Amino acid sequence: MRNTLQVLGRLTLVLAIVLAGGFGLTAQSAAAQTQFPGYTAGVQIANLTATSAIVSLTAYNSSDGNQNGSPLNDTIPGNSSKTYFPISNVSAGFSGSIVVGSDKNVAGIVNILSSDFKAGASYVGRSQGGTKVLLPLLNKNNSGFTTWYSIQNAGSQNATVNVAYSNGVTAGPFTIKPGAAKVVYQSQEAHPNAVFAGTITSDQPVVAAVIQESNKIIFAYTGFRDTDASTTPVFPLVNANNANYITGIQIQNAGAAATDVTLSYTPTPGNGAACTETQTIQPSGSATFALAAFNATAPSPGTNCAKGAKFIGSAQVTANSTSQPLVGIGNQLLPNVNGEAYVSFSAAVDAGETVVMPLIMDRNSGYFTGFNVQNVGGSTVTVNCTFQNNARVVTKSLAPGEALNDLQLNQLAAGYIGSATCAGGAGAQLVAVVNQLKSGTVDKFLVYEGVKQ
DSSP: OTTOOOTTOEEEEEEEEESSSSTTSOHHHHHHHSSSSOEEEEEEEEEOSSSOEEEEEEEEETTTOOEEEEEEEEEEOTTOEEEEOSOTTSOTTOEEEEEEEESSOEEEEEEEEETTSSOEEEEEOBSSOEEEEEEEEEESSBTTBEEEEEEEEOSSSOEEEEEEETTSOEEEEEEEOTTOEEEEEGGGSOOSSSEEEEEEEEEEEEEEEEEEEOSSOEEEEEOEEGGGOBSSOEEEEEEESBTTBEEEEEEEEOSSSOEEEEEEEEEOTTSOOOEEEEEEEOTTOEEEESTTTSOSSSOOTTBOOOTTOOEEEEEEEEEETTOOOEEEEEEEEETTTEEEEEEOBOHHHHOBSEEEEEEEEESBTTEEEEEEEEEOSSSOEEEEEEETTEEEEEEEEEOTTOEEEEEOTTTSOTTEEEEEEEEOOTTOOEEEEEEEEEOSSSOOEEEEEOEEO
8 A cells, every 4th residue: 555554564765865975975976976965864754543653763774785873763642743853863974775663554754855955855655665666757967857766675685676767778687685775876877868767677575766856956756666556647736837836747657558648637716727638658658748738838739728827736647548557746846946746646546535644834944834635536525634733624625636725834833843634534535745845046845745544
């Protein structure tokens, strides 16, 4: 079950992080492979149950797979969350991965920041790995953006890992020890095009996290297991021409045959018109939606969306000619300022009657959050959203496909850090995306996916 941690299971958080100088390398060497000389990260763990959870965070070096430091043991009260930043149980300069164990059902997100705190991104930890993992969006020199990703072995034996890209390039084989991670840099690979997809295969279950970055902006997302794919994936938040924010949606075909995919866009009230976009996607390949469909000047055959018009809403695949399994990434971007990514949802797998958002903020060192909760079910539901240690309640009736948008700035309390829960009642099918934002001229925009309870 994607994005949900099993009771007495272990949450595999692929951090691919650096708490000091840069991947255990010199700053000059790291800068040659990435856009920033170093990284730091924090982990937010939410207890999805009503009783206290005992959690343990164990770190593993990416270089040798050995445990780094002692496990960090803690207790999280019922229906609450805790932030671990900085991560105190690892050595200076740590680069690697973290496994979170718990005796209760918990969820976790990772915030990864440049070491100078001028850029940041967020992604959700996985409860289980897969022997096939999909990466819908990878870049090399794409308008200044290049990717790198970390593959973590979530199994109990050494993993032999290979990567096949949609442009015919391959990487590996890599041997990765249990709990350890391997970082792969597209800057070191020979790619004939700037935008492509990747498919990871392994003889042990693995998880992966992708970092997309320019010299100003960091995006991040968690790779998909093939079992996470859907014939009709959902994207809860789409912006176009909204105070200069734009959205690009990258959809990957995880199947064996080409398919014609139609993405239907549904606006929130007063924020644009419903429209569709259709493209053909080859097996293992990907295609970019939304970006050109709403652009005033870019050619975009196959769409009836209003060019140059403002749009705020959601999207869902409504036609898939050969019923291929699909996964996707939604990139939100304010050009040259900030940006972030989130992963698509499968209504059948990821939607729930209740969704939890582990990190909610109001004026926390300037950061605040906002979320979109989408009804992906077939009937109207009433959604009630509550906040940890706060009396505020947000209630809205949502028609099928409609989303609730709520901004927490100046609504909770100055310095507020907590979690939120949105419930739709029996039979509801809800998914959510959370934006973390700090005003300014550098990349202080982070996004993660809500977790069904």
